[in-house]
Amino acid sequence: MRYVCLVHVDPSLIDAATPEELAAMDRDNQRANAELTASGHLILDLALKEPGTARIVRSRGGKVSATDGPYVESKEHLGGFFVIEARNLDEAVAIARREPMARFGTIEVRAEMGISWQQPKA
Numbered sequence: 001m002r003y004v005c006l007v008h009v010d011p012s013l014i015d016a017a018t019p020e021e022l023a024a025m026d027r028d029n030q031r032a033n034a035e036l037t038a039s040g041h042l043i044l045d046l047a048l049k050e051p052g053t054a055r056i057v058r059s060r061g062g063k064v065s066a067t068d069g070p071y072v073e074s075k076e077h078l079g080g081f082f083v084i085e086a087r088n089l090d091e092a093v094a095i096a097r098r099e100p101m102a103r104f105g106t107i108e109v110r111a112e113m114g115i116s117w118q119q120p121k122a
Contacts, residue, residue: 002043002085002112003092009079009105017104028100040085041095047080076105083112 014022036042056069079101086092089111096107 001088001092002083003089004110004112005082005084005092005096005099006078006108006110007047007080007082007099007101007105008076008108009101010076012075013104021103025100025103032098032100035098036084036095043083043085045080045082048078051077079105 017025033042033045051070052068054069055066057064057066082099084092084095086095089109092109092111096102096109099107101107
């Protein structure tokens with residue numbers, strides 16, 4: 001089953017990190033990605049630019065708008081995500097625990113739902 005691991009980062013922790021700590025995190029991240037790729041678990045891994053570079057697209061009442069954002073007051077923001085293949089949620093969480101970026105925030109693990117909002121009828 002596929003799981004999406006959302007990497008929420010706390011900018012204050014990154015700002016407080018030493019250059020050595022950031023370099024170690026980069027090294028550890030590259031090593032973890034190589035291990036997950038070799039084991040067949042890693043499907044996709046992407047880092048995201050700062051929230052201030054984003055645009056929000058909304059469609060309401062037949063009208064579509066695009067605005068700067070998001071401007072949600074939060075200590076953490078979505079800094080990236082990775083998609084993994086795992087047998088179950090426990091294995092997905094075990095994989096997410098090895099993510100070096102957890103040092104600077106949190107990892108949210110969610111199972112893939114699929115593309116249809118409709119549930120099969122029993």
